[in-house]
Amino acid sequence: MPTYSTTARQLTYSAVSLSEAITAGDWEKHYLGQEKVAEFFERGYISNIRVLTEEQCDRILKDYEHFIDPSKRHPGHAMLYEHHSNQSGDSSNVLMHGLGQWRLTRLFHDVVFLPAISVPSSQLLDQDKLRPVRLWHDQMFAKPARHGGVVAWHQDYSYWTRTKPMMHLTVHITT
Ligand SMILES: O=C(O)CCC(=O)C(=O)O
Secondary structure (H helix, E strand, O other): OOEEOOOOOOEEOOOOOOOOOOOHHHHHHHOOOHHHHHHHHHHOOOOOOOOOOHHHHHHHHHHHHHHHOHHHOOOOHHHOOEEEOOOOOOOOOEOEEEEOHHHOOHHHHHHHOOHHHHHHHHHHOOOOOOOOOOOOOOOEEEOOOOOEOOOOOOOOHHHHOOOOOOOOOOOOOOO
16 A cells, blocks of 8 residues: 655555566667667657556546546645646636656556656667656646646746756657
């Protein structure tokens, strides 16, 4: 069971994870091929990289309900850095936006550390060598089927300036 420390405001778990079947020997299978790596440095992005199985998606969607359904609100809700239940500006649609989900549930916590994400990230931070990876922040946009809102047009250039020389990247996970 997770515990919530009121002093450290940090979620800790006793054991196991979303990737419990993955052992150190499995790291290599997550390496991107040289073609994909080259594509990233040529175009600035790559897409269609599977990071979760369907079974993992089904499990994480249960945790997702804590953030989208007020009647299932998580007991650690106050630990979110931000939570907006509807940023669409339209009460007939929903655009939930939150930061800090990784601190609340085990699966959202574990997704941040999945080798399927951290290993390719380590390859893509620097063209010349593998780099250690750390989380800057997580962010969730929820657009429920048939009544999902849209994110208004905006630019994210300021993110590009957070490290110099640039040594960060964004991982977009869609289900
Ligand atoms: O997924 C979206 O609709 C918006 C994403 C976005 O604004 C962001 O990643 O900062």
